[in-house]
Amino acid sequence: MATGPAAMGRDQVPVSRETRDALVFGDALPGIQAYAQLLRTEGIPRGILGPREADRLWDRHLLNCAVVAPALATGASVADVGSGAGLPGVVLALIRPDLSVRLVEPLLRRAVFLEEAVEQLGLRGVEVVRSRAEDLHGRWTTDVVTARAVAPLTRLAAWCLPLVRPGGTLLALKGQRAQAELTAAAAGLPALGAATWSVQMYGEGLLDVATRVVRIDRSAGASMPSRPADPGGGREAVPPSRRRR
Numbered sequence: 001m002a003t004g005p006a007a008m009g010r011d012q013v014p015v016s017r018e019t020r021d022a023l024v025f026g027d028a029l030p031g032i033q034a035y036a037q038l039l040r041t042e043g044i045p046r047g048i049l050g051p052r053e054a055d056r057l058w059d060r061h062l063l064n065c066a067v068v069a070p071a072l073a074t075g076a077s078v079a080d081v082g083s084g085a086g087l088p089g090v091v092l093a094l095i096r097p098d099l100s101v102r103l104v105e106p107l108l109r110r111a112v113f114l115e116e117a118v119e120q121l122g123l124r125g126v127e128v129v130r131s132r133a134e135d136l137h138g139r140w141t142t143d144v145v146t147a148r149a150v151a152p153l154t155r156l157a158a159w160c161l162p163l164v165r166p167g168g169t170l171l172a173l174k175g176q177r178a179q180a181e182l183t184a185a186a187a188g189l190p191a192l193g194a195a196t197w198s199v200q201m202y203g204e205g206l207l208d209v210a211t212r213v214v215r216i217d218r219s220a221g222a223s224m225p226s227r228p229a230d231p232g233g234g235r236e237a238v239p240p241s242r243r244r245r
């Protein structure tokens with residue numbers, strides 16, 4: 001459920017950019033500014049993020065991700081699947097140091113960038129896992145999986161729901177087609193252990209374009225076929241950097 005300052009209602013008075021940024025990012029604003037700078041100076045030149053994103057980093061990417069933070073319970077474990085340049089995983093870790101976050105990303109150069117970002121931003125409780133999501137099935141589960149711009153929901157649910165613990169949640173940050181993707185995927189969700197699903201809006205009244213999130217909750221008692229644990233499996237060429245406060 002959307003709660004807190006980043007989840008203000010549709011009928012509220014528009015706020016200035018400064019007020020909006022203070023409401024959404026809070027004490028994390030300097031860290032978010034440092035991350036934006038890292039994306040500009042390293043992420044875009046190295047092709048981790050497209051060159052056209054430079055002018056819309058703040059609104060289209062950082063704010064879009066940050067408003068979802070109230071969806072996460074205090075102290076939750078989160079896996080951001082297909083993290084890319086760290087969206088939304090790095091943003092959530094900056095805003096919510098109470099979370100423990102895995103950034104799951106298969107491509108080496110992106111995983112290397114994420115390791116550098118974790119180091120330079122001083123993030124603790126953040127681990128970079130170089131792997132495809134589906135190769136992690138049966139190895140661990142987490143309270144929440146986030147994913148943004150990774151795959152159509154039908155495929156994404158099959159990759160991500162086996163990583164969600166029973167009673168946990170998948171949050172898929174989607175665009176205008178969120179409801180259509182959910183409708184297309186709905187028939188297959190019970191077989192993946194899903195109990196309930198809906199489209200939720202975050203940042204209404206604060207952002208020009210609110211963030212649409214497909215929320216899928218796994219049934220508390222759900223058990224589903226998964227690959228057996230494989231301690232040596234998965235691809236983790238980038239050493240984990242688990243830094244807990």
Ligand SMILES: C[S@@+](CC[C@H](N)C(=O)[O-])C[C@H]1O[C@@H](n2cnc3c(N)ncnc32)[C@H](O)[C@@H]1O
Pocket residue numbers: 081082083084085086087088104105106107110131132133134147148149150159
């Ligand atoms: C379009 S990018 C989006 C990155 C980021 N989430 C964002 O919003 O900017 C999709 C990312 O998903 C990753 N990806 C693709 N297939 C994947 C899979 N099976 N498991 C995990 N990540 C995957 C890609 O390597 C890529 O970094």
